[in-house]
Amino acid sequence: MNIYPEKKRILIIDDESGFTEMVKLNLEATGQYLVRAENNGVRAVDVALEYQPDLILLDIIMPGTDGTDICWSLREHEQLHHVPIIFLTATIRKNEVQDRPDDIGGYAFLAKPATIEELTKCIETHLNMNH
Amino acid sequence: MRSLSEPNQARIADFTKKLNVLIVENNPVDCAMLSGMLSKSTFGSFRLKGTDTLKQSFHILKEGTWDVVLLDLNLKDSSGLDTLHKLHEKYSQIAIVVNTGVYQDSLGLQAITCGAQDYLIKGKYKAYGLVKALYYAVERKRAEEELKAAYNRLKETQAQLIQVEKMTVIGGLASGIAHEVKNPLATILYGVEFLNTKLTPTDPQIQLTLKSIREATQKANDIIKDLLDFASLSKLTMVPESINTVIEHSLNFTKHQCDKCGIKIDKFFANNLPHILLDKNRIEQVIVDLILNAILAMPQGGLITIRTLVKKYEKKDTEGSQTDTSHFQPSEDVILLDIEDTGSGIDPNNMSKVFDPFFTTRRAAGGVGLGLSIAKTIISSHNAIIMLTNYARGARARIIFKAERPT
Numbered sequence: 001m002n003i004y005p006e007k008k009r010i011l012i013i014d015d016e017s018g019f020t021e022m023v024k025l026n027l028e029a030t031g032q033y034l035v036r037a038e039n040n041g042v043r044a045v046d047v048a049l050e051y052q053p054d055l056i057l058l059d060i061i062m063p064g065t066d067g068t069d070i071c072w073s074l075r076e077h078e079q080l081h082h083v084p085i086i087f088l089t090a091t092i093r094k095n096e097v098q099d100r101p102d103d104i105g106g107y108a109f110l111a112k113p114a115t116i117e118e119l120t121k122c123i124e125t126h127l128n129m130n131h
Numbered sequence: 132m133r134s135l136s137e138p139n140q141a142r143i144a145d146f147t148k149k150l151n152v153l154i155v156e157n158n159p160v161d162c163a164m165l166s167g168m169l170s171k172s173t174f175g176s177f178r179l180k181g182t183d184t185l186k187q188s189f190h191i192l193k194e195g196t197w198d199v200v201l202l203d204l205n206l207k208d209s210s211g212l213d214t215l216h217k218l219h220e221k222y223s224q225i226a227i228v229v230n231t232g233v234y235q236d237s238l239g240l241q242a243i244t245c246g247a248q249d250y251l252i253k254g255k256y257k258a259y260g261l262v263k264a265l266y267y268a269v270e271r272k273r274a275e276e277e278l279k280a281a282y283n284r285l286k287e288t289q290a291q292l293i294q295v296e297k298m299t300v301i302g303g304l305a306s307g308i309a310h311e312v313k314n315p316l317a318t319i320l321y322g323v324e325f326l327n328t329k330l331t332p333t334d335p336q337i338q339l340t341l342k343s344i345r346e347a348t349q350k351a352n353d354i355i356k357d358l359l360d361f362a363s364l365s366k367l368t369m370v371p372e373s374i375n376t377v378i379e380h381s382l383n384f385t386k387h388q389c390d391k392c393g394i395k396i397d398k399f400f401a402n403n404l405p406h407i408l409l410d411k412n413r414i415e416q417v418i419v420d421l422i423l424n425a426i427l428a429m430p431q432g433g434l435i436t437i438r439t440l441v442k443k444y445e446k447k448d449t450e451g452s453q454t455d456t457s458h459f460q461p462s463e464d465v466i467l468l469d470i471e472d473t474g475s476g477i478d479p480n481n482m483s484k485v486f487d488p489f490f491t492t493r494r495a496a497g498g499v500g501l502g503l504s505i506a507k508t509i510i511s512s513h514n515a516i517i518m519l520t521n522y523a524r525g526a527r528a529r530i531i532f533k534a535e536r537p538t
Contacts, residue, residue, distance in 0.1 A: 016314045016315075016317075016318065018315070018318040019314055019315075019317055019318040019321070021318075022317075022318050022321030022322050022325060023321060025321070025325045026321050026324055026325045026328075029325060029328055029329065061310060090309060090310045090313030090314050090317070112313045112314060112316070112317040113313060113316050113317035113320045113321075113348070113352060114317075115320070115324070116321060116324045116325075
């Protein structure tokens, strides 16, 4: 049960535990979000089912799995297909993202290292789009 | 290009070609004898001229076309192998047959090592032997020159291959590094941001520490970005653009920096320029880099002059170019872009290295040395030329594009 119903639930899936910790700290410090970090990409769908996030931040290159595959699994899942996804990746650069905003099926992209401000702005935009 | 393994049979089959022979001979009797020998010979055909000093021979060689010098080593103004050295050094493209009264095996071999094609002992040969020596010497010299040219071409190609290889390695490395380094960078950045919001530090030392960490992270990220530029240079989006517009756009990026450093910009844009097929973002990146370099060259402030014009290409437009210009033909239409500063100019010792990856004169200030190297790669992929030279008041960067005729 969500004990903070007013807070949005963010699930971040990224193999870098240090990074996910920092994202969690920063986002939760805003008072707007609850964050759950998952460092094992293989468990992404299970965790998403259990946590019921409002938005998912997804890394692309992870050991043992691929962010785009996870994205397809989430999209095809009847309980999860509506959850907005933002790709958070170090493989591309900022200006490439701007040049090709819908490189992977129209999903949002943030290039690491995006500032917390950019990250929260992007999250806001996609949460609003869904409502 | 003729292969070395297929000698031109017609050229070496007989002695019909007329040879221009300069006889440098101390002894007037010997000189007369040699002239007579050659002009009366039933073999070969010669245009002859004689002199008795090395100094005079230099004058004569400078004036006309000469195939071979018949050289006495002991002259009034020079003696021994020194004579050969001096002549070979000044006119390395001319065949030399040493003709001397001093008989010494070692001296003869040394003469060949020093660049002579043959070594004759006075009085030890007859007319046919002399004629043969002269024709053979010319042919040997020709083969040697051809070999030298082939060697130089090979060396040049090898240098280009090494350069390409360097780029490829850096490119591959860059993509790999980027992912591995950007993750920890993001972690550091977010860590600092969190501390910043949580601590609301009043202690100036803590403030300074957080600021330093943030700046260092940003700098590391910039370096990664530069490296990544190498990796993605093959992906160009070419669209016909007005170069003047691209420059104006680049100036917007650098305006703040110019104002801050007390630098004035003078623009002389031609308004009749045809559009150029280019990748706008990449060319902007190059122009911004060149302007930033100009700014850095003028810490006390100064003037940046930017000029564009369309003209018929002339060789002198690319005089001093660090890179190959052979794909530009005289009198084809080109568009010139000059960016001139009024700084201290480029150290002549560095002139040939400025485009090398990782070469920088600002290492201490954190320069990585990739800016100009990336610029060169971008410009080359536009089939254009970029070059840096010094002019009377500072350094000049020049880019030359081929003018694309509208189709």
